Amino acid sequence: xxxxxxxxxxVVQPGRSLRLSCAASGFSFRSxxxxxxxxxxxxGLEWVAAISFDGSEKYHADSxxxxxxxxxxxxxxxxxxxxxSLRAEDTAVYYCARDPNTVTAWIxxxxxxxxxxxVSS
Amino acid sequence: xxxxxxPPSVSVAPGQTARITCGENNIGSKSVNWYQxxxxxxxxxxxxxxxxxxxxxxxRFSGSNSGNTATxxxxxxxxxxxxxxxxxxxxxxxxxxFGGGTKLTVL
Numbered sequence: 001x002x003x004x005x006x007x008x009x010x011v012v013q014p015g016r017s018l019r020l021s022c023a024a025s026g027f028s029f030r031s032x033x034x035x036x037x038x039x040x041x042x043x044g045l046e047w048v049a050a051i052s053f054d055g056s057e058k059y060h061a062d063s064x065x066x067x068x069x070x071x072x073x074x075x076x077x078x079x080x081x082x083x084x085s086l087r088a089e090d091t092a093v094y095y096c097a098r099d100p101n102t103v104t105a106w107i108x109x110x111x112x113x114x115x116x117x118x119v120s121s
Numbered sequence: 122x123x124x125x126x127x128p129p130s131v132s133v134a135p136g137q138t139a140r141i142t143c144g145e146n147n148i149g150s151k152s153v154n155w156y157q158x159x160x161x162x163x164x165x166x167x168x169x170x171x172x173x174x175x176x177x178x179x180x181r182f183s184g185s186n187s188g189n190t191a192t193x194x195x196x197x198x199x200x201x202x203x204x205x206x207x208x209x210x211x212x213x214x215x216x217x218x219f220g221g222g223t224k225l226t227v228l
Contacts, residue, residue, distance in 0.1 A: 044219060044221050045164065045219040045222070047209075047218070047219065061216065061217075104211075106209075106211035106216075106217055107154050107166065108154075108164070108209075109166055109175065112163060113162075114163060
């Protein structure tokens, strides 16, 4: 079955960097676009970034553009989110999610359980 | 910017029909997806492309989309349907956008 397992979250000081990973299994990872979505404590969902099946196309929300970078390693079945210049407002649970298409269909059909990032001094 | 407007809460008695709306100018021209999120859990897609259901989602869940409003309809509501529901679309100006979410309470 499809499994997505995020890791790399934790407590980080403002201005520092963090890299999240999402290990995929149970499906052909290299055949699917992927997304990151976050949810601040007690708040709604916010899309963060997306990447095509081969990494050639990347999309980032305006709120993270220039600070966060999505990437993938298909040989390792792993999705990444490199986060720099972190701010308090980046505090959230970060979910990785699968897109049913190779290039984005903008549907998130499977989600991981999330990893919590807390930005605090 | 593109903003999807959902009611903060909807309440319904068991066995009745719940309707959760998602509003934006001309949303009927876009494909709408709906997600269910129970407390402490990751979201699950319950309707995609306006009115398609993934395998494993009960037929009680259906969607419609026309004009300025998309609607998620849950028939014969059960206690287990209590959750937050989010609509979502793709727009060229913002890529993916989610609605603010609606808390469904089963009375």
